[in-house]
Amino acid sequence: MFWAREEEENSLMRLLRSDNFTLEDVLLNEFVVQESRYGKPELVQYITTKENMKALMELSLNPVINPNLPMKQQYRLSFIASEILTIRGTDVFQKMIVTTEETKKCLVDFLNDKKPLNHLVAGFFAKIMECLLSRHFVLTFELLQTTPFFDKCLQNINLGAIECLLENLVRIPNTSEGTRTVKQWMISENLFEKIVDRMRDDSTDDDKECLAEVYCEILRELRDKLYMLESKVDELHDKAMDESLISKIADNLIVEENCSSEDLVKKSALITSSAKILEAFIKTNYVMNAPAQQLEEIERNMIEERHYSYGLMRPILDNDAYEHTYQPDPERIVEGIVSNRVFNVLQTILRDIEANGSAWQPLLRLFIELCNTNCMSTHQNIAGAFKKLPFIKLIDAAKKLPRASVLHALLVKVVNLLLHSVFPSQELSPAAEYILTEGNLVKNIYETATSFHTNGDLIACSGLRSFNQNLGDAISRAKKSSTPNPKLLEIIKADKKWNELEEIVFNYNAKHRPQLHHDFNDSSVLSSIRNDSHGFSDGEEWTDASTKFAEMDASSSAASKAFTGFGSSFDQPNLQRFSEFDVNFETPDEDEFRKLCSERANSSSCSGALNNFDTNPIEWPGEQEKEEEKKKAAETNVIPSTCPQETKGNEASVEQEEDEEWVWPTVPPLGETELVTQTGPRPDSIWVHDSAPDFSYLENPQPIQEDMWADFSSFPTVSPSISVPTAVTATTSAATSNWPGADDKEQGEASDWPLSGKHDAKSSDPICVGIAASISHPEDCSEA
Numbered sequence: 161m162f163w164a165r166e167e168e169e170n171s172l173m174r175l176l177r178s179d180n181f182t183l184e185d186v187l188l189n190e191f192v193v194q195e196s197r198y199g200k201p202e203l204v205q206y207i208t209t210k211e212n213m214k215a216l217m218e219l220s221l222n223p224v225i226n227p228n229l230p231m232k233q234q235y236r237l238s239f240i241a242s243e244i245l246t247i248r249g250t251d252v253f254q255k256m257i258v259t260t261e262e263t264k265k266c267l268v269d270f271l272n273d274k275k276p277l278n279h280l281v282a283g284f285f286a287k288i289m290e291c292l293l294s295r296h297f298v299l300t301f302e303l304l305q306t307t308p309f310f311d312k313c314l315q316n317i318n319l320g321a322i323e324c325l326l327e328n329l330v331r332i333p334n335t336s337e338g339t340r341t342v343k344q345w346m347i348s349e350n351l352f353e354k355i356v357d358r359m360r361d362d363s364t365d366d367d368k369e370c371l372a373e374v375y376c377e378i379l380r381e382l383r384d385k386l387y388m389l390e391s392k393v394d395e396l397h398d399k400a401m402d403e404s405l406i407s408k409i410a411d412n413l414i415v416e417e418n419c420s421s422e423d424l425v426k427k428s429a430l431i432t433s434s435a436k437i438l439e440a441f442i443k444t445n446y447v448m449n450a451p452a453q454q455l456e457e458i459e460r461n462m463i464e465e466r467h468y469s470y471g472l473m474r475p476i477l478d479n480d481a482y483e484h485t486y487q488p489d490p491e492r493i494v495e496g497i498v499s500n501r502v503f504n505v506l507q508t509i510l511r512d513i514e515a516n517g518s519a520w521q522p523l524l525r526l527f528i529e530l531c532n533t534n535c536m537s538t539h540q541n542i543a544g545a546f547k548k549l550p551f552i553k554l555i556d557a558a559k560k561l562p563r564a565s566v567l568h569a570l571l572v573k574v575v576n577l578l579l580h581s582v583f584p585s586q587e588l589s590p591a592a593e594y595i596l597t598e599g600n601l602v603k604n605i606y607e608t609a610t611s612f613h614t615n616g617d618l619i620a621c622s623g624l625r626s627f628n629q630n631l632g633d634a635i636s637r638a639k640k641s642s643t644p645n646p647k648l649l650e651i652i653k654a655d656k657k658w659n660e661l662e663e664i665v666f667n668y669n670a671k672h673r674p675q676l677h678h679d680f681n682d683s684s685v686l687s688s689i690r691n692d693s694h695g696f697s698d699g700e701e702w703t704d705a706s707t708k709f710a711e712m713d714a715s716s717s718a719a720s721k722a723f724t725g726f727g728s729s730f731d732q733p734n735l736q737r738f739s740e741f742d743v744n745f746e747t748p749d750e751d752e753f754r755k756l757c758s759e760r761a762n763s764s765s766c767s768g769a770l771n772n773f774d775t776n777p778i779e780w781p782g783e784q785e786k787e788e789e790k791k792k793a794a795e796t797n798v799i800p801s802t803c804p805q806e807t808k809g810n811e812a813s814v815e816q817e818e819d820e821e822w823v824w825p826t827v828p829p830l831g832e833t834e835l836v837t838q839t840g841p842r843p844d845s846i847w848v849h850d851s852a853p854d855f856s857y858l859e860n861p862q863p864i865q866e867d868m869w870a871d872f873s874s875f876p877t878v879s880p881s882i883s884v885p886t887a888v889t890a891t892t893s894a895a896t897s898n899w900p901g902a903d904d905k906e907q908g909e910a911s912d913w914p915l916s917g918k919h920d921a922k923s924s925d926p927i928c929v930g931i932a933a934s935i936s937h938p939e940d941c942s943e944a
Contacts, residue, residue, distance in 0.1 A: 171189060171191065172186070172191040172192060172195055172203065173202065175189060186206065186207075187240045187244075188237075192240065193243055193247075196244045197248075197249040204250075208252060208256055210260055213253070213260055213263050214262040214266060215241075216241040217241075217245070217263050219238050220284045220285075220288060221266065221270040221285060221288075222270065223237070238280070239280075245288055246291040254296055255295075257288075257292060258296050259299065268303070268307055270285070271309055271312050274312075274315065282316060282321040285322075289325060294333070297338045297341075301338075301341060301342075301345070310354065314355070314371070317370045318364065318366045318370055323374055326374045326378075327374055327378065329342055329346070329378075330346075330382070331381065343396040346396055347396055347399050352375065352399060353405065356405060358371055359371050359412070359430060360430065368429045368432075369429065369432070371433065372432075372437050375437050375440075378396075379437075379444065380440065380444060382394055382396060397488065401489065406494050406497050409434045409438060410438060412430050412433075413438075413501060413504060413505055414501060421515040421517075424508075424512060424517060424519075425515065428518055431522070435523050436522055438498055438526055439522070439525055442495055442529040442533070446487050446488075450532050450533070450534060451532055451534070451576070451577040451581050454582075455580060492533070492535060492538075495533055495535060495538055496538070498530060499530060499538040502541050503544070503548050503549065505526065505545075506545050506546075506549050506551075508523060509524060509527070509554065510553055510557060520567065521570070524570040524574070527574065528570065528573055530542065531578055531591070539578075539581065539592075540590050543593070546594050546595065547594060550599065551594070551595055552599055552601065555631075556604075558571055559624060559627065559628070562621070562623040562627070563623050568623070568627035568630070569630075575595065575631060575634045575635075576637075576638075578591045578592040579592050579635065579638035579648065580638060580641065586646075587647065588647035592648070593647065596648070596651045601631070601635075602635065602657055603657055605628055605635075606660065608628045609628055609632070632665040633665060633669070635652070635658075636665050
C-alpha cells in the first residue's frame with residue numbers, strides 16, 4: 161500500500177511479470193488503484209490494450225452480475241474498473257476511451273440502449289462522462305452528438321447521479337468555448353421542451369420532481385452568470401424564457417371545476433413541479449425595494465450587529481450596478497403569465513386545502529413571489545382574484561386547521577407583503593386595500609379574538625390564537641413602519657373595530673411577546689441586541705406561566721376548562737373568553753410547558769404532593785456522601801486570608817448573604833464559611849474596566865511576619881544605608897535579617913550592594929573591572 165517502500169516490489173508488479181494471470185486478478189489486487197494513479201509503466205501498458213480497455217468499459221457500463229455472490233461483491237469489479245477509467249492523476253485512460261473504436265462503440269451502444277439503469281451503474285456512467293467532458297471535451301462532444309444522450313438521461317432522471325449530471329452539464333467544460341458549445345447542444349436538442357413534455361406525460365411523481373429540479377438548477381446557473389458577466393446575452397436563457405413554454409407550464413396549475421378530489425391529488429405532483437419552476441423564474445428576477453427586503457431589514461441588522469460582521473451576507477452596495485439595474489426578465493413575462501392565472505391558482509389552493517392535499521404549499525410560495533414584485537398590474541390582477549374567490553375563504557379554511565402552522569405562516573406572509581408593497585406613485589396596493597375594506601380581514605380577526613371556541617384541544621387553541629394574533633400583528637406593523645402608507649392609515653383609522661383590536665394585539669404582545677413590544681425604529685433595540693439581551697429579561701417572557709399552571713393544576717378535576725382570550729389579563733384569567741372546553745388537556749401550551757418543566761425540575765416539591773406521594777428531590781447514588789464531605793470540609797478547613805494589612809484584623813466566621821457586607825479581597829464560595837481579615841462595601845460590578853485600572857494595592861503595607869507562606873519580607877529590597885519608612889515598619893520584628901553571610905565582609909568588600917569588582921571571576925580583566933566599579937560606585941565615576 162502507500163506505506164510500502166518505493167524500492168520494494170509489490171505483489172502487483174510481481175503479478176504483471178508472471179506468465180499466468182487475468183484482468184480479474186489485476187483488478188482484485190490491492191495495489192491496482194494506487195499504481196494506476198502513479199502511472200506505473202507496466203500497469204499502464206497492460207491496461208491500455210484494446211481488449212482490456214473494452215473489458216473495463218463493459219464492466220463499468222454493462223456489468224454481468226452473479227446473484228449468488230454477496231451484495232458487496234456483485235459490483236466490486238465494476239467499481240474498480242470505473243475508478244481506473246476516471247483516475248485524475250493521468251489522462252491516458254480517458255484519451256483511450258474517446259480514441260479507440262472498441263471503447264467508443266461500447267459507449268454508443270450503452271447510450272442507445274433503452275433499458276433502465278440501476279443506481280450503481282448510473283453513478284459509474286455519470287462519473288465517466290464528467291471526467292471525459294472535463295479532460296477531452298472536443299472528442300467527447302463529437303461522440304455524444306451522434307447519440308440520444310438527453311433521452312437516455314431523461315429516461316433515468318429519477319436517479320440522483322443522472323439528475324446531477326444534467327444540472328452540472330453547463331458547468332463541466334473548462335473553457336468558455338466549451339460552455340457555449342454545450343448550450344447550443346441543449347438548444348438544438350430542445351432540452352427544456354423535452355423536460356416540460358415529459359412532466360405532462362404519465363411519468364412518476366419522482367420523475368416530475370427531478371425534472372423540475374433540473375430545470376430550476378439550470379435556470380439559476382444561467383442567471384447567476386448573467387448577473388456577474390458584462391455580456392447579458394445568453395441564447396439558452398432566452399430559450400428557457402420562451403412565452404409558449406412558460407404558458408404551457410402555467411397551464412399545469414389550472415384545475416377544472418368538475419375535477420374530483422381524487423383526481424386533484426393525482427395531479428398534485430404535476431402542479432407542485434410546475435409551481436417550483438415558475439417560482440424560480442420570478443424569484444431570480446431582481447426587484448428593487450421589494451417588500452421582503454423591508455421586512456427582513458430588521459432581522460438582517462440584528463444578525464450583523466450580533467456578529468459584528470457583514471460577512472454573513474452580501475450587502476447591496478450603491479455602486480453595485482447589476483444589482484440595481486439589470487433584470488433577466490425586464491418585461492416580467494413570467495410574472496404576467498402567472499398573474500393572468502392567479503384566480504385559478506388561488507382556487508386550486510383552496511380546493512387542495514379542503515381536500516387535505518399537499519399542492520397548496522408550493523402554490524402559496526409561488527403566490528408569495530407574485531406579491532413580492534411591486535408591480536401595479538400584478539397587484540391589480542391579485543385584487544381581482546381576491547374579489548372573485550374571495551380571499552377571506554382562505555383565512556377561514558386555515559382557521560379550520562389550527563395545527564397547520566406552515567399554512568398559517570404563508571398566509572401571514574402574503575398579508576405582510578401586500579401591506580408593505582411600494583409603488584412609484586406611493587399608492588396602496590389594490591390587493592391590500594381590498595383585504596382591509598371589502599375583504600373584512602380586520603372584522604375576521606376581531607371576531608376570532610372575541611368569540612367562543614367549543615371544539616379542539618389546547619394545542620389547536622394555541623395554534624388558532626397564534627395565527628389570529630400574527631394577522632393582527634401584520635396590520636399593526638404596517639401601520640407603525642418607518643414610512644407608513646397614508647391610504648393605509650386612513651383606512652385603518654376609519655375602521656371602528658380596529659381600535660379595540662389594536663388594544664388586544666398590544667396587550668397580548670406586551671404579555672407574551674415582549675421582544676415585539678419594542679419600537680423597531682428605535683436605535684436602543686440594536687444596542688440591546690449587541691448585549692444579547694434582546695430588549696427584555698428572561699423573567700418577563702414567562703410572567704404569567706406559573707399563574708396559568710397553578711390554575712390548571714387546581715382545576716384538573718373540573719369538568720370543563722377555559723383558555724384566556726386574546727385581550728384579557730392573565731393575572732386575573734377570564735374563564736368566559738376565547739373558548740370553553742369539555743375535555744382535559746394532556747399537553748400544555750409550548751411556552752407554558754417550557755416554564756412548567758423549568759419550575760418543576762428545579763423545585764423540591766411538585767404537584768405530586770397533592771396526591772400524597774413523596775415529592776422529595778431524586779437522591780442520586782453517592783450524593784449524600786458528597787454532601788457530608790462538603791459540610792465536614794467547610795467546618796474543618798479554614799483558609800486564612802493573605803491580604804496585606806497594617807494590623808491583624810478581627811477574625812470572624814461570616815456567612816455570605818445577599819444584603820450583607822462583601823468580603824474583601826477574596827470571593828467566598830456561595831453558602832460556605834471562610835475566615836476573613838478585612839471587610840468593606842460590596843462592589844457594584846466584579847468586572848474591571850481596562851480604561852480605569854486600580855493601583856491602590858501599591859499603597860498597602862507589607863504583611864506581618866506571622867504568616868510565613870511565601871514570605872519575602874526578610875529579603876532586602878533597598879540598600880541598607882537608605883532609610884525607608886515602609887521598610888522600617890516591615891522589619892521591626894526579630895525575624896528580619898540581612899542576606900546570609902552579609903555580616904562577614906570579605907577583603908575589598910564595601911557596604912554597598914552588589915559586591916565590588918574584587919570578587920569578579922576575572923579580576924584582571926580591565927573592562928569587567930571598570931563596568932563593575934561604575935555599577936557599585938556610581939558616585940566615584942561621576943566625580944571622575
